[in-house]
Amino acid sequence: MASTTTAGKPAANTLPKKRRNSFLKGEEMTAWWFVLPSFALLLIFVFYPMLQAFIISFQNYNLVGGTRSFVGLDNYRTLMTDQSFLASLRHSFYFAVIVIPIQTSISLGMALLIQKKVATTGLFRTIYFIPVVVSTAVAATVFKLIYNKEYGLLNNFLELVHLPTTNFLSNPDTAMNGVIMLGMWKAVGFFMIIFLAGLNNIPQDLYEASKVDGASKIQQFFRITLPLLNRTTAFVVIITTIDAIKISGLVFVLTNGGPNGATETAVFYIYQMAFKQMQMGYGTAAAFILFAIVLVISLVQMRLFRNQDY
Amino acid sequence: MNRIASFVKYIIMIILAIVSIIPIFWMISGASRPYEELFKYSNSFNIHLFVPVHPTLQNFKDVIFNERNPFLTYIGNTLFVASIVTLLVLLINAMSAFAFAKLHFRGKGVVFALFMSAMIIPGEVTLVPNYLLMHNFGWLDSYKALIIPSMLSVFGIFLLRQFFAEVPDEILEAAKIDGASMPRTFLRIVLPAAVPPMITLGLMTFLGNWDSYLWPLIVINDDKKQMIQVAIAAFSSAEGTDWSKILAASTISTVPILVIFLFLQRYYIQGITMSGVKG
Numbered sequence: 001m002a003s004t005t006t007a008g009k010p011a012a013n014t015l016p017k018k019r020r021n022s023f024l025k026g027e028e029m030t031a032w033w034f035v036l037p038s039f040a041l042l043l044i045f046v047f048y049p050m051l052q053a054f055i056i057s058f059q060n061y062n063l064v065g066g067t068r069s070f071v072g073l074d075n076y077r078t079l080m081t082d083q084s085f086l087a088s089l090r091h092s093f094y095f096a097v098i099v100i101p102i103q104t105s106i107s108l109g110m111a112l113l114i115q116k117k118v119a120t121t122g123l124f125r126t127i128y129f130i131p132v133v134v135s136t137a138v139a140a141t142v143f144k145l146i147y148n149k150e151y152g153l154l155n156n157f158l159e160l161v162h163l164p165t166t167n168f169l170s171n172p173d174t175a176m177n178g179v180i181m182l183g184m185w186k187a188v189g190f191f192m193i194i195f196l197a198g199l200n201n202i203p204q205d206l207y208e209a210s211k212v213d214g215a216s217k218i219q220q221f222f223r224i225t226l227p228l229l230n231r232t233t234a235f236v237v238i239i240t241t242i243d244a245i246k247i248s249g250l251v252f253v254l255t256n257g258g259p260n261g262a263t264e265t266a267v268f269y270i271y272q273m274a275f276k277q278m279q280m281g282y283g284t285a286a287a288f289i290l291f292a293i294v295l296v297i298s299l300v301q302m303r304l305f306r307n308q309d310y
Numbered sequence: 311m312n313r314i315a316s317f318v319k320y321i322i323m324i325i326l327a328i329v330s331i332i333p334i335f336w337m338i339s340g341a342s343r344p345y346e347e348l349f350k351y352s353n354s355f356n357i358h359l360f361v362p363v364h365p366t367l368q369n370f371k372d373v374i375f376n377e378r379n380p381f382l383t384y385i386g387n388t389l390f391v392a393s394i395v396t397l398l399v400l401l402i403n404a405m406s407a408f409a410f411a412k413l414h415f416r417g418k419g420v421v422f423a424l425f426m427s428a429m430i431i432p433g434e435v436t437l438v439p440n441y442l443l444m445h446n447f448g449w450l451d452s453y454k455a456l457i458i459p460s461m462l463s464v465f466g467i468f469l470l471r472q473f474f475a476e477v478p479d480e481i482l483e484a485a486k487i488d489g490a491s492m493p494r495t496f497l498r499i500v501l502p503a504a505v506p507p508m509i510t511l512g513l514m515t516f517l518g519n520w521d522s523y524l525w526p527l528i529v530i531n532d533d534k535k536q537m538i539q540v541a542i543a544a545f546s547s548a549e550g551t552d553w554s555k556i557l558a559a560s561t562i563s564t565v566p567i568l569v570i571f572l573f574l575q576r577y578y579i580q581g582i583t584m585s586g587v588k589g
Contacts, residue, residue: 031413038406041462049439137539151349197583
């Protein structure tokens with residue numbers, strides 16, 4: 001998203017200076033009135049909290065006792081050795097590392113499948129997109145039942161094809177995989193749409209020309225489609241990474257961090273610290289560390305994708 | 311060879327489609343069958359796994375007229391908040407998008423850059439300070455906490471500005487010569503020209519608010535005022551094993567949204583495309 005925006009150009013002074021002042025006065029006032037409501041919201045609910053967050057993260061701030069004291073880098077230092085925080089980061093990263101390649105490949109595959117403008121593709125596109133519209137809480141609730149060992153749909157299916165049944169969510173080793181499957185089920189449709197838009201931007205005559213030169217479908221995919229989709233893929237990978245590392249909503253409803261904290265992700269941990277233990281400073285410091293990690297990863301990814309721009 | 315390939319392609323497409331909608335389908339069918347029937351067919355693969363034998367609306371009735379869990383209240387609350395937020399988001403962000411697209415004022419570039427830089431500030435970092443802000447304003451447990459901070463949509467400003475930029479300057483000039491004030495020109499000429507992106511932004515905002523979970527969980531404590539998603543999550547832990555009721559509650563909160571989406575999906579998909587590929 002950041003890459004797509006260019007700041008508005010400063011207004012061109014087309015008029016001679018003297019006239020401009022009297023003529024623009026009214027318009028400038030009007031323009032400011034138009035911008036004022038959203039600008040006020042931006043200052044109060046985005047920039048001011050960001051500044052506050054920075055300050056709070058250096059404080060020991062407990063909302064219950066109402067105590068606030070400056071503790072310097074203590075929060076950050078403690079976090080670096082806080083086993084449960086580090087574990088929550090690990091869980092978030094495990095989620096991200098699995099989800100990024102698989103989800104991106106599936107959504108690109110789906111986009112390729114329904115790219116041709118035939119009568120049925122519109123219908124399939126809609127069906128594939130439905131999970132995106134289903135809310136997180138509902139999806140997680142329904143999946144809880146689908147994963148159920150005795151009468152869940154999933155084990156039912158596994159039995160049918162003679163695979164061992166599992167009790168995904170109650171086993172700490174596999175619970176995260178249950179979250180991963182739900183996360184991907186909900187998100188592939190969204191990224192498929194973005195890939196579709198990217199595919200539609202590739203000029204068709206490239207394919208026709210390469211066909212004349214005797215290129216196979218597979219060669220076309222690797223020589224034309226993938227290189228020309230580079231920007232779209234970059235966008236998808238970066239957004240997927242950010243969303244994956246910040247995963248929280250699904251975990252709240254599906255597993256509530258359990259079993260044994262096996263699905264406590266970083267944002268879940270921040271919530272627990274700030275709103276269950278009321279350690280506002282500590283929770284905010286954790287959020288800053290997470291933000292820094294996400295930012296660094298995004299910048300590295302942008303770099304990597306730029307290096308292979310064609 | 312080609313026939314086989316396209317046959318395989320269709321098979322894959324159909325399998326993906328089944329995976330996409332089976333959970334939803336199962337939810338709806340489970341909600342409309344008696345509780346004892348829900349698991350009766352769960353260990354076999356016959357048609358009744360998905361098709362109720364004795365279809366009933368009892369679960370829906372139980373959920374709606376439940377004394378402890380007034381489900382319609384939650385839906386009403388969420389409709390109220392989401393509608394107000396959507397209207398205000400459209401008005402407020404369209405105003406500044408218009409100013410950025412068509413009006414001249416000093417510092418425009420800087421102010422716009424400030425808005426766009428807000429896109430990278432994550433909500434997780436500002437979560438605690440925003441909560442404290444609500445605490446200090448005395449807005450905890452009131453809908454102000456859900457509505458007022460949600461009125462800004464930087465993405466919306468970015469989206470609408472691109473459309474307003476395409477409104478010809480001559481039209482604005484003509485309106486000015488005819489003596490129309492700027493707000494009037496905006497309401498009468500500019501907004502009607504931007505109906506499609508307004509629908510896109512409105513739909514995205516509404517669905518986003520319908521879906522919001524973490525923020526209401528934090529700022530609303532009073533059960534009677536709670537939003538639908540938090541209610542569903544709480545419902546499924548409170549009711550424990552009464553799965554048919556849980557499925558009914560989930561169905562009630564999902565189907566209306568799905569219907570809205572099916573009618574307006576073109577706009578929604580446009581919004582996603584706009585956000586992603588305008589490279």
